[in-house]
Amino acid sequence: MTTRQARARAALVYGGALLMLVWSAGPFVWQISTSFQLDRALTGPTPSFIPHPFTWAHYTSAFFHRHLQFYLRNSLIVAVFTTLFCLFFGTLAAFALSRLKIRGRFGLLMVILSVSMFPQIAIVGPLYLIASAFNLLDTYRGLIIVYLALGLPLVTWVLFGYFETLPREMDEAGRVDGVSTLGLLWRIILPISLPALVTTGLLAFIAAWNEFLFALAFTSNFQHQTVPVGIANFTDIYYVPWGDISAASTVVTLPLIILVLFFQRHIIQGLTMGGLKE
Numbered sequence: 001m002t003t004r005q006a007r008a009r010a011a012l013v014y015g016g017a018l019l020m021l022v023w024s025a026g027p028f029v030w031q032i033s034t035s036f037q038l039d040r041a042l043t044g045p046t047p048s049f050i051p052h053p054f055t056w057a058h059y060t061s062a063f064f065h066r067h068l069q070f071y072l073r074n075s076l077i078v079a080v081f082t083t084l085f086c087l088f089f090g091t092l093a094a095f096a097l098s099r100l101k102i103r104g105r106f107g108l109l110m111v112i113l114s115v116s117m118f119p120q121i122a123i124v125g126p127l128y129l130i131a132s133a134f135n136l137l138d139t140y141r142g143l144i145i146v147y148l149a150l151g152l153p154l155v156t157w158v159l160f161g162y163f164e165t166l167p168r169e170m171d172e173a174g175r176v177d178g179v180s181t182l183g184l185l186w187r188i189i190l191p192i193s194l195p196a197l198v199t200t201g202l203l204a205f206i207a208a209w210n211e212f213l214f215a216l217a218f219t220s221n222f223q224h225q226t227v228p229v230g231i232a233n234f235t236d237i238y239y240v241p242w243g244d245i246s247a248a249s250t251v252v253t254l255p256l257i258i259l260v261l262f263f264q265r266h267i268i269q270g271l272t273m274g275g276l277k278e
Helices: 001-035 057-065 068-099 105-115 121-135 140-163 169-176 181-189 193-208 213-218 227-232 242-262 264-272
Strands: none
Touching: 001 121, 001 242, 057 068, 057 242, 068 105, 068 140, 068 181, 068 193, 068 227, 068 242, 105 140, 121 140, 121 213, 140 193, 140 213, 169 181, 181 193, 193 242, 213 227, 227 242, 242 264
């Protein structure tokens, strides 16, 4: 390959990466800019990317007038407990299906996968009746149970695929050393599966953090409503407060970005590594 061809290839690669970055980050950057602009600038005939004049009014309104902090608290409680329960039960299910001799395990996996294929709008009615019968409406428990049912199939499938790549010789060596079944999971499998656990945990957390339909159907007051429902409630009958919505959306998105950046090394390992190879 000549020097000119190498430069052209590098320019093509970096140009494509820059285009993808602008395409992905552009809406979020515009949202941040919108959150610092006055309402009259947002509804003007010519929008401006640079806020002029610069204002914090929308953030003040989101927290002190619309009580965004309560919705953030609710989303954090629901998402954290959902993630912990999904990882706990999903790890046990994936370990059992991958490392134990279970008859018809692939049939069970197909059943688990098929559960996640139902559209949410088709099951929200029956689940609402069940939640009402068990007094789970307007509670954290109701949302956590529903989100657990929605996130568990994905967590189980991802962890099962990761556990399947781990060599069976580790199990045999553990058995020789007298390690029990749960000891095999706790002392051998989990320590080398941290990237997969972080990746699936983040997926479960983001899904619970962003879920809207069930949170809208199962909650009716700000004491238990999550952030997506809270932001939707910002809209009035005759007025859409785009500045407040942009400010709240920026605050809600930042924790997810921080989590991804903090755990990026584990995420990359979880997506690209298959554990120890024979």
